[in-house]
Amino acid sequence: MQLFDAHCHLQDERLGTLQDVVQEAASKGVQQLACNGCWAGDDWARVAAAAAEHPAAIVPNFGLHPWWLAQRSPGWLQQLREMLVAYPRAGLGECGLDRGPRGPAVEWAVQLEAFEQQLQLAQELLRPVSIHCVKAYGAVNDVLRRLNITVPVVLHSWTGAVEMTTTLLQLPNVHVSLSGHITKLAPHKAVPMIRAVPLERLLLESDSPDGLLQLSPAWLAELPSLRSLPQQLADAGLLEVNRPCVLPWTLQLVAAALCKPAEEVAGATYANAQRVFRTSGSSGMT
Numbered sequence: 001m002q003l004f005d006a007h008c009h010l011q012d013e014r015l016g017t018l019q020d021v022v023q024e025a026a027s028k029g030v031q032q033l034a035c036n037g038c039w040a041g042d043d044w045a046r047v048a049a050a051a052a053e054h055p056a057a058i059v060p061n062f063g064l065h066p067w068w069l070a071q072r073s074p075g076w077l078q079q080l081r082e083m084l085v086a087y088p089r090a091g092l093g094e095c096g097l098d099r100g101p102r103g104p105a106v107e108w109a110v111q112l113e114a115f116e117q118q119l120q121l122a123q124e125l126l127r128p129v130s131i132h133c134v135k136a137y138g139a140v141n142d143v144l145r146r147l148n149i150t151v152p153v154v155l156h157s158w159t160g161a162v163e164m165t166t167t168l169l170q171l172p173n174v175h176v177s178l179s180g181h182i183t184k185l186a187p188h189k190a191v192p193m194i195r196a197v198p199l200e201r202l203l204l205e206s207d208s209p210d211g212l213l214q215l216s217p218a219w220l221a222e223l224p225s226l227r228s229l230p231q232q233l234a235d236a237g238l239l240e241v242n243r244p245c246v247l248p249w250t251l252q253l254v255a256a257a258l259c260k261p262a263e264e265v266a267g268a269t270y271a272n273a274q275r276v277f278r279t280s281g282s283s284g285m286t
């Protein structure tokens with residue numbers, strides 16, 4: 001069974017040695033990983049170095065995350081363009097909008113402008129774009145439509161409501177990417193949302209080193225087939241720092257929510273991610 005981690009941060013110091021993390025992921029079937037950079041300069045450089053070390057496994061993504069907007073340099077957008085031109089396989093990520101408590105200390109108009117500029121750049125260079133969205137679902141929906149974004153869109157660590165998910169999925173280029181963050185939602189909200197996503201639009205991600213899979217008693221009551229997961233995650237050392245090797249368990253949760261065999265969900269999500277990140281080798285590689 002092959003899995004594709006559609007969003008992670010392998011350059012994060014909390015993860016330890018890149019070689020170990022990639023090898024451990026591969027031992028669990030996680031063959032490819034989309035690694036996201038969040039700010040200009042050293043973070044993008046670390047993502048580029050990781051992709052150079054494991055070119056078959058790691059797809060680099062470069063973007064300005066809203067949490068790092070306040071520290072942006074005047075030339076960040078030009079630097080981002082140069083990185084994307086220099087790395088033709090790279091996607092744009094991550095960027096987005098955040099109105100939550102961890103959102104940036106900048107005016108909303110500044111967030112919106114940086115997000116729009118990055119979407120326009122992704123569209124111009126025909127790159128997939130990985131979007132962070134916290135309490136800004138309607139705004140993301142409006143911007144994607146207003147700017148007529150048609151490149152593949154990854155709604156990363158998605159936790160939106162069913163209605164908003166359905167509205168966004170009316171756009172044929174939008175994909176919903178699920179991580180352990182989904183377990184922060186009550187299962188009676190999360191499970192119908194997961195079921196509202198057509199299999200051909202679904203992706204799996206770790207969001208490592210964040211995005212821990214934490215199943216509350218309510219989740220275990222809703223999906224009893226997952227009863228042994230908490231112990232398995234503890235045994236795998238996945239309770240504090242999340243690693244891409246978590247993906248088989250994320251797959252189990254999503255497959256249980258969909259009442260589908262894990263193999264079917266794995267096959268579909270792997271093919272979807274290969275299409276989005278243009279890693280199938282047959283077409284779209286520039």
Ligand SMILES: [Zn+2]
Nearest residue numbers: 007036094207
């Ligand atoms: Zn991220």
